[in-house]
Amino acid sequence: MTIGGIFLIKLEKVSKVYADGFQALKEIDLIFEEGKINVLIGPSGCGKTTTMKMINRLAEHTSGKLTIDGKDIKEIDPIELRRRTGYVIQSIGLFPHMTIYENVASVPKLLKWDKNRINDKVDELLEMVHLDPEKYKHKYPSELSGGQQQRIGVIRALAAEPTTILMDEPFSALDPISKEKLQEELIRIQKEIKKTIIFVTHDMDEAIKIADEIILMKDGVIVQKGTPEELLTNPANEFVKQFIGQDRLRNKNKNLLPSVKEFVQSDFPTVTMQTTIKDAVETMQRNNISYLPVLNDDKRYIGVISLYKALDKSTKLVEEIIENQSPILENTKIRSVFTKIEELNPAILPVVSHAEKYLGVLDRHTLFLAMSQVIGSKSGV
């Protein structure tokens, strides 16, 4: 919910000094991206948990301004604020004396929801995390595995339909397999619910995997804020590099899908508008290809010609048989390239720079090899 362009959660010069004089946060300016997974990360003592806990007033800031939907947080009743903010903690914190149903229903009950509404909501949420409501509703937390318990922890935070969910290292106590599964589930659920999630972790792999936006902190200040790609490709300073780790920086092309740029075949033959059909056909035959990109004199991309049309028509110049085919921008994500291939199945994929300059064509063979390597390195996941 944004009102008049105001972001949901905004921190302006927010500081936090503890009673013993320790300054946990130093004049932080931060806007949490609405409807995204915002990951707060950093070494212990960097202030990430404090930052998160200020959002449901489990911690109070000592100076600066923290607003939610433009309203100063100090004017919002903390109890009411917490009821409309989901909260998931590392140690799960399910109520052991209550059934799964009662656990998930606890905030809706505090909000005095109608019984049928609560029932429907609990069923819906259990189904969302693939736990059969009839089987699990009346069980107690101790009868569930750790992974299942934290699934309940997550859906309990979603039960009262909050706009914001705070997650304090929710998966770090789980075994690696459950952890992996829950991260994937969180990404999947987020696609459905599109909440503003504020997720605290110290695990960079986790951050890269789930984050839309990473906020890297150190000693109470924000060192860098950006998408995982931005942090990996453009670390702000030595600390960021060090925190991300040399391995990840080196392997970023394995962890992340590489960009189109890496697969451009720049020596692919081209023709200009003024090339004669005869020459074009010859070029194609010599290189054993059936399509050629057409450029103008400024090396700008115009379109493509096909061997089929070149042979069929009794034309003289290339410009008469140019077919329109939109090129790919150099920084397009590989994922969208695949979508394009799937939809159009073009014979060649010309790549252009931002300045619309022709760079070459996408080499499907090397792309295929690179992808099989990525998949190979990720096998077992």
Added chain:
Amino acid sequence: MNVITDYIEYWQDRYDSILAYVLQHITISFVAIVLAVVIIIPLAIYMTKMKNEKVKNAIFSISNILQTIPTIAMLALMIPFLGIGFKPAVAALFLYAVLPLLRNTYSGIKSIDQSIVESAKGMGFSAFQRILIIEMPLAFPYIMSGIRTTSVYIISWAELAAVVGAGGLGDLILAGIGFNDKKMIFTGTILSILIALFLDVVLGRVEKNILKKHKGGSTI
């Protein structure tokens, strides 16, 4: 055979007054227990939230000292303040109940996994709701065991209430000593034991029922 028929006769003659003693005994004990539960349990819960360690330690020390005062001395000490009769007896028994109730309730609540309390707080339970819906039910077995122990003690100590003129089964025993009447002494003793056992069984049932209700998955 003679002994038994004699004893039955004694009961037939005196059941009116025996019943009156029993009633007195139960009243004194019951008032002391209820007062202690109503006052000490909330105090113990409040103490779990208390930040001031000094005050907390002082309360624990006082309740410890109270426990070490001999019963007869405690009753005697009450007389200058409250005179004789029902009041000093209840007050003395109440003071004995402080420590077991305080300690059990306090440690019961303190034993709760802090992450549970923290998540309740973060979810928007008010302080009162947290105590009522989360902490009390989780500490319930501890609190209940405190109540049971205290009750049994109080019923047995209530025998001494007779010393300050509060009546109860102690009167029967004191009179038995005076008249050298074994029947009276025996009756006073056995009835007090039976009341204590009966109350313990009843409280045990109550505890089990409440726990079962929880484990049965009812929605409270």
